[in-house]
Amino acid sequence: MKSKWLSIVEKLDYAFQPIIHSHSGKIFAVEALLRNAEKISKIDDIQSIFDLAFKDDYLYQADLLLRDKAIKKFSEINIENLQLFYNLDNRIIHTKNYSKGNTKKILSKYSLNKNIICYELSEKGTLKEQDALIEMIKTYKSSDFCIAIDDFGIGVSGLKLLYFSQANIIKIDRFFISNINTDSKKKLFCSSIINMAHTMGMKVVAEGVETLKEFYTCKNIGADFIQGYFVQKPTVNVDEIKPIYKEILKYIIQEKRTNEILPIADEYIQYIVPFNINSSLHSLFLYFKEHSNNHFAPVIDDYENLVGVIYEVDIKKISYSQYGLSLAQNKSYSSQINQYLKHAMSIEASWGIDKTLEIFNHDPNSSGIFITKANKYSGFIDLRSLLQLSHKRNLEIAENQNPLTKLPGNKQIELFIYKSLKNREKFISHILYFDFDNFKPFNDFYGFRQGDRAILLFAELLQKKYPNDTFIAHIGGDDFFIGIKNSTIEDVYALTKETLDEFRESAKNLYNTVDKQNGFFCGKDRFGEERTFKLLSCSCAIIEISSNSKKSNFDYTLNIMKKYSKNLERPICASF
Template sequence: MDYNYTISEYWLSCISQLDFAFQPIVNIHSGVCYGCEALLRNYEAAGFSSISAFFDQAFRDEMLYPVDLALREKAIRKFSELSWNRQIRLFLNLDNRLLNSSNYRSGNTLNLLKTYGLVQDTVCFELSERQKLDDVQEAIRILNVYRSQGFKIAVDDCGTGFSGLQVLYYTRPDFIKIDRFFIQDIENDPDKRLVVGSIVNIAHLMGSLVVAEGIETKQEYYGCRTIGCDLIQGYFVQFPETDISRLKTRYEQICKLSSIDQRDKNAEDKKLISTEMTCIEAISCRCEIFEAFKFFRQKKDQNFFPVVNDNEEPLGIISEKSFKEYAYSRYGTALLQNPAFGKSITRFISKYPIADIHTPVEKILEIYSRNENIEGILIVEDMKYKGFLSAHSLLKVLNEKNIAVARDQNPLTRLPGNTLIHEYVSQALQDTQNQYVLVYFDFDNFKPYNDTYGFRHGDRVILLFADMLRARTQYANRFAGHIGGDDFFMGIHGTTLEKVCSDVAKTAEEFRKNAESFYDPEAIRKGYILSKDRDGSDKAFPLLTVSAVIMELPALRSSVASVEEISRILAKYKKSAKQSAEKLHVIRFGSKENDAEPETGDSCLPDFLLPEERLHIQTYIN
């Protein structure tokens, strides 16, 4: 293709050796492929040590824009060969120095898309925060030109670069991509969760979607999903592929993880939202201005309409007040029909907050409450417009949910009660393909404490432990429940038994230390209190601790036990846990058919537990 730029033989040779690998960007709830990022490959064969070195040399040779444009064509041509390319977007990295390039000309990318039969909103340009913008205002002007042509804008490497919130403020990007640094080990790092959560909140308030980059583990997936990210990208989904035939329209492993997340009660939220939302007719972004104007005249009770693109993705809304100056002007109608005024409705589209239909209703309320002068939220599923949730409907959904939740909660701790615990265990037992760990907690010496200090102080101890469990189960692969009294339950899936045992041991130790504060100084000094035992005799009771029975349900189990059977086993070994020095008893639910009685012995110990640790562990043979 003729770019009207001269590219030297050297750079043409370099470009000919390069290739692009595509890495999918998928919906975090459904696994549906939303787009692919084009990643440069084979730069070593062209004689460069890194991608950065390649572009730095092109910049020094004053060839950055022509070279980038040639690579852009290469990526678009390869993308056009994908049979289902109209269903997804192509994310192209944009070297920030291009935005201040003297030989930049608009319209070249549009011409490329036309050549290969693609529409303009196919492409999303990624602007990196890692590179400093020399002239921010000029860069913003060029980005606005891209947006006016129908291209999408993403801010890449969010949180790591030079411009930070300034770029977000000026560009109001369609996508914000969170750097891998903040995603790695997010499930164990509260500071990273705070940063990512803040970025997600800002993005959603601006009407932007959030892409979590570099997802490599199931735990990172759950962490990002719980915080509210919309899309994910990384090795956990698929490695970058130079062979585009290996790309998929849907990634079933993501869909499955979402569906087996039994702690997630968003399915109930989805039902409530679906019932209450209104399906306001959407206007196509290809609709001409005067046709859009007639929509308001025909439907006088409607003061806005959602605007969607060819893939039914909402771009924002077009409101009646946008046309007010034309509607009441003497020549307003004639002006709207004048070709010189322009036919596109782009200038009238306002960005509007959106939420996925799987989003918890509390999060939707938060998005709504932080936006002024809006009447509700646009609801999407798989990024496609589904309907509109008004403020009135949102409050109704929240009220109905609160009533349902209160019915199934423990009245003291507000943790899920026995009904929800039973549901969780039942679903975990039926999901024989995946590993789960069930933990049963029971306080030690709670009755004598209650008898000595009273029920009010006993409730404070119960609330302390409930808060500790709540803090440790805030992610979607963990569930906490209150059985009643001083008995608690925790369920985890996708985490190793070793990690769970370590977490439970830390929880028990933290509870032991915190529980001391509920005693008087004399009891703390002695390390015990005097109270009546079950026979009515005076006895010295140690200070409060907590014991735990831990049962692993391995992946690929060959049989399904009943909830009652599991409950019986957990209760049976409560005494063993209380008698052990570590206050833990670990059970592995086996897959071999044998007697219903458990086998005991050090031969059943996992590799990470040594016999001298005196941690009780058994394998339950089913």
């Protein structure tokens, strides 16, 4: 059997596909992808190789041969601080020959650090395979390996897996990335997953990015890493792997999106000297002695990646004991330093103030948040600074939001329009102006409290219907504003029509039974004359801002559109 599989593995090769940082174009990792399956008799595809190995009861041994082959070829890439994403078959955990420690032996063989490897475990498969997946994650996490969940979103366990897995990285499946720039449902799904993953301390890879618009959308909804043909197709030639993808960097610079992500000022970030995970326990004692004001140590690996935190209180029992120093100098005991390592709440600097505060609010008992830049340790924001930052941000929000709906007000609206017009050569924007129909007589007849309920109903509906990255604002009274970037007019129109229809139906519940049944109510018009009015509805004017738009025509076009929209039961669209 060994001879058979040595022959099979000999015929196979590995191609590497880069995974890059979405905000810099720098390479983060490469994924190892098997090639040459067609050279093996009676094999149709890559999956068939693993199915055959499983049938031969040789799955784990075959995987070790492939693992050695992938790691050996990876060692030929001359790029520092690079990770290898290696795919594992979930069934390995149930093979009788499975044992721990083999990866470390292979890495040692090629003089590679343990931190370079990240195991990809696929979410797709049957319920039985999901159990194997969770067991695999626990097993490899217990050995301190980086874990990525592949094909996220198409498996049967979904959010349950996200909750229980404690993976380091999730990779959103290509299905959800394809045409994400024009599919509002995909954008909503992915942005929600990214937000949840970030809150739980996980990073996100957008898989299968093939176009510039997909790249921009994934980057701007918060994906940390990008992988796909848009960056580079898988290559068997390691010399084609680059430390930075300058073409991607050019696109990032060209876009220069001044979106609503507010950077964290340096004044709130303090640099706490980190401790290397590969140092001795004795060195850790000396660290706390030298840095006597530190009650904890941020822990990094040899590549300066943040891997966790060690609290002084957890080692005091040993450090103050009679034999503590002797134990710490003992190599066999010092190797157990991982037992003191705790999870570190961290955020990427590029996530900005609002997401930092959001993540902190999920664990208010934390003493602070660590900051990373492209995964590398950068600093720490303590509790006092977070509270100051939160207070300052709340004041800023309160000054610029509508007091009833708590939505952004006219200052942010003006800024959005300004940015959209300024960047019209780089991306398309859509501006939506909403105005209730027959709101004044309704407000006069039913009272301002019921009028406020109508306004709040509409505000909540907008936030429910439109994707998370939509700019939703309240001009005042019954006038609302929405700004959308990088969507098609067809998608914007369809979603808006659906929203207006839903509001028309929901607003009926604000009327008494008789008026609701009649479909109208009696009230006074602006001249004090008694007449009938239709039930509440809403008009919408949609304006597209593109490279063909002229700034001087904006105000005129908007006024005309607002006027004509009042006579229609559906949105009205125009470009200028």
